[in-house]
Amino acid sequence: MSDEVPTRTAHPTADAPAAPDLPRAGDVPEEAWSGVHRGPLRPGEWVRLTDQKGRRHNICLEPGKRFFSNRGHFDHDELIGREEGFTVTSSAGGEYLVFRPLLSEFVVSMPRGAAVVYPKDAAQIVAMADIFPGAHVVEAGVGSGALTCSLLRAVGPWGRVSSYERREEFAEVARRNVGQFFGAPAGSSHPAWSLTLGDLAEALPASGERVDRIILDMLAPWECLDAAADALLPGGIVCAYVATTTQLSRFVETVRVHGGFTEPTAWESLVRDWHVEGLAVRPGHKMIGHTAFLVTARRMAPGQRAPMKKRRPAPGAYGPDYTGPRPAGIPVEPTD
Known part of the structure; x- marks a missing residue:
């Protein structure tokens, strides 16, 4: 048996740029845009x-x-x-x-226009929304650019991140922060990034783009779900980042009623540090608790619907006080 380690043969397409020769020593290649x-x-x-x-x-x-x-x-x-x-x-x-x-240190100390997506949530988005090199990712809104930096790092210089932001003052802060982290020359930015000032619900359909992933970090992400569904390729992922339980419920139920996505998955992440000193090993007094809820769902192929999840709703879940979207087949519960 040969001790030689097999190598993977690349099959570049005619449109794909060749990967740069990586130096054995020295600085990270500029064309990697790693920051x-x-x-x-x-x-x-x-x-x-x-x-x-x-x-x-x-x-x-x-x-x-x-x-x-x-x-x-x-x-x-x-x-x-x-x-x-x-x-x-x-x-x-x-x-x-x-x-x-580090990127995780930069984003929590950079100038802010809007609240930043903390590293624990950015890491979950990159992993659970399966952001990959070469992906075309749409982000709305851009906030202060914290998540944008993680998305650009994940897609690499041959991917694309298209950000949409309604407020000019937030967009300007994000431009400065992204430019600073990646070391972009004055007057320029990361080559894989475009920032559009406007409402995604209107601007994305007008662009005609088909994309791999859509990240919705906004007050009412359900308002953009139709636009996201039209732009996502089959198998693509929509991911919402919301702060409150009412936003979480409204978005999840809107995804269910839409019918063009798989059953949404919702979760949050909590990070607790530990004090370790000899035999004194205990949870730390500081903890990064709730920052936001995350929701993901995958886009079905045109004309296809996912099998309806069989569920027995908890008593009162869809009672008379519930005013949000209602999944098919679930009647209004009578008042006691």
């Missing part, structure tokens, strides 16, 4: 400083500039040219750990 750099810190890069009490500062490195805090100061030139992962001591003896910020 990540290797090697020595350089002018214009952002770094994250963490002091001994866990307080964090994000600074953009500029030759000749000085960082000030209540623990003294130090020059940016002391950082430029060094490999990340070191400590620097300020004039008053304060120690700061120096690293490039």
Whole structure:
């Protein structure tokens, strides 16, 4: 038996660009648009400083500039040219750990126009909505650009992320944040990203685009479901990000009544840290609890309907006080 490891043969299409030759060492190729750099810190890069009490500062490195805090100061030139992962001591003896910020760190500290999608939810969306390299993903709305960064990282430079945002002030904040994270030159942005100012329910049908995934981060995602259904390719996924139980119920029931999707799946994620010190192992006092609910469903082929899930609704689920969409075959429950 041969010890040689088999290799996978690529079959590029005529329209697909060839993948770049990856260097064995040095920086991440610019054409990867990863938002990540290797090697020595350089002018214009952002770094994250963490002091001994866990307080964090994000600074953009500029030759000749000085960082000030209540623990003294130090020059940016002391950082430029060094490999990340070191400590620097300020004039008053304060120690700061120096690293490039991770995407999960960047999004929780970047300037905000709207609330951001937290890393725990962005990770769930990328995984459970199956965002893949080369995918065409539609996002509405863009908020401050936090989820946009994760989607762009997932689809890669040969995919597409088409974002729709109703409010210009939010769109402008997102443009700056996305440009900063990916290091886009002034006046440009990530080549796989387009940002449209307008309502997805109107703008997406007008575009005529057929897409793989649609992410709805908005107050009333059910208003965009028809537009999403028309744009999604068979097998595509719609994913809604909603904050309240009333929004969750309205969206799930609208998906059911629509008939062109599989039975929706709804969940939330909770993250709890742990204190670990010798034999003192216990849950941490801080926890990232409820931030939002997530709902996913897959698009059926044209003219096809998923088998209706057989369910016995809980008493009162569709009672006289319920005013939302009602699945077929479920009568109004009588008043006691």
